[in-house]
Amino acid sequence: MNHQETEKRIKNIINRIRPYLQHDGGDCEFVKFEDGVVYIRMKGACVGCASIDLTLKDGIEAILLEDVPGVIAVETVD
Numbered sequence: 001m002n003h004q005e006t007e008k009r010i011k012n013i014i015n016r017i018r019p020y021l022q023h024d025g026g027d028c029e030f031v032k033f034e035d036g037v038v039y040i041r042m043k044g045a046c047v048g049c050a051s052i053d054l055t056l057k058d059g060i061e062a063i064l065l066e067d068v069p070g071v072i073a074v075e076t077v078d
Contacts, residue, residue, distance in 0.1 A: 001070065003033070006068060006070055010064060010071070014060070017063065021044075021055070026043065026044040026047075027043040028040045028041065028046065033071075036070055037072060037075055038061075038064055038071055038074045038075070039074075039076070040077070041076065041077055057074075060074055
């Protein structure tokens, strides 16, 4: 899978996750994929939420690691 296909797959998965975040007043957006790391920006109620680490690592990162070859981590950016 080339870089462009990988990014498309990442974006599709993030778009499937977003409604769950939006239901609780939060959101996220894809920023970039570089050196195996997916960078996302958390928005809305997700910013400053005590559960953000759980949402990020056990939710978003776990799904991307399982479904997208080449993804090694997910990090947030401001």
